[in-house]
Amino acid sequence: MPKKELKKYFEILEISPDSTILEIRNAYNRLKKLYSTDSVVISPIADEFSKKDRKEILQQVEEAFMKLMESLKGQPGSFQSYRRDLASEDDPSAEKTEEEPYSGSVLKQIREKRGIQLFEVSLDTKIRMELLESIEDEKFDSLPQEVYLKGHLTNYAIYLLLQPDKVTEDYIARYRAWKEEKKEES
């Protein structure tokens, strides 16, 4: 992608061109939230700053984010190469060995290395704080049914820029193992 175009996308997201992936994502989340909700900063000018105007801005923000993300990938459309790129930069998940499954503590480690607070995950993904805590601490008995848990894990994985399939597969396996163990005990 031409430099000039990239610069434009960074401008739309209101960040400098040397921003990290995390900063890009945060800017995207912040702007998406700002222009899609009727907040205290929007409502005083809502009558002249129409829904249509805001929709246009949201589209631009969306486009800028997608294009920037795409430009970070090795080959467009390939998630694997994107992950490789991430790893070559500062991808905390790169420090996880291939064999090690995505357990609660691994997820927590990755999140902390990305410098993300749990409440931010909760605000952005709408997953309750206690539930996130239970996921990370593997308090399996306070987790919801598998089908719901899968949904939450998928959202959390996407939020952390991880492969959702791999995360849910690993985590659910641990969850099932715990369930089996409990059954045997009783």
Added chain:
Amino acid sequence: MDKLKEVKEGSIWAIGGGKGGTGKTFLTSSIGIFLAKAGKRVVLIDVDIGGANLHSFLGIDRPKKSLTNFFEMGIPLSRLAVKTGVDNMSLIMGDVHSLASDSIKFTQKLKLFRHITKLNKQYVIVDLGGGSHNNTIDTFLMADKRIAVLEPEIIAIENMYHFVKNALFRKIRMSLRAYGFKEIVEHMWEQREKYKIKSLKELIDSLKESFSYLGDILDKEIYDFKVYLVLNKIRSSQDILIGASMKSIFMKYLGINAQFAGYVEYDDAVWRSIRERRPLMLNYSLSRVAKEIGVFTENLLYEREMKISRS
């Protein structure tokens, strides 16, 4: 204080924002003290129409001399400045009556601005008070640094939009007057229903559409119109986001370059220090509020922006 190089030594800072009670006078006095303590020469000017009381925030008596003496008798500004009890910092009182009226002619205003500009190598901090009166807006526009103070609540935010839009509209009108377009702008705005113009942005857009060669002029006017936002009395870290959000809206909606200079948290020590007539910057200089004031003042000085690490 940072060792960074300043853009230039001495400048005029105007502190407004539209709504009364957001802490403009408190912040004016605090910015002044911070700069003076850092060795800068500072003159505070109080032109708050609603109630000039900057002296109270400094714990001194109301000065007898005021800008009336300048307007009516031509006494130079330097002789109107009184001591404030803070080294390097003096105060010039505005006058409630002479400034509130429209009796000040444009030429008189220009004369005042010219004389303010002549206070060179000094930091002139002007407390505009609340409201969007023409005199207030004009003073805001003439400053080197335009600082708009707000608190994180809807009325202050609404007034701030109103204030900034008014200022921009006035700036555009003034500059288009030079190109002989003043009447057209005013006509379009007065007949805005007929032209289906709902907002300043739509006015600007339709001006650009009708007179394509105005595009560059308007873009430059808007681009040069820089405003610094200071968020006062915040009560949570979520409140800080309002500064970043308003910056974004100003840019995306009006194309205005607003910089979020910083924030000051709510603290009872502020009103306590005002009641005791002992400036917080001197008496509670180690408080968080004092530190936050220092941070945003340095940001203003070096034209930097508040770092927002994350949403």
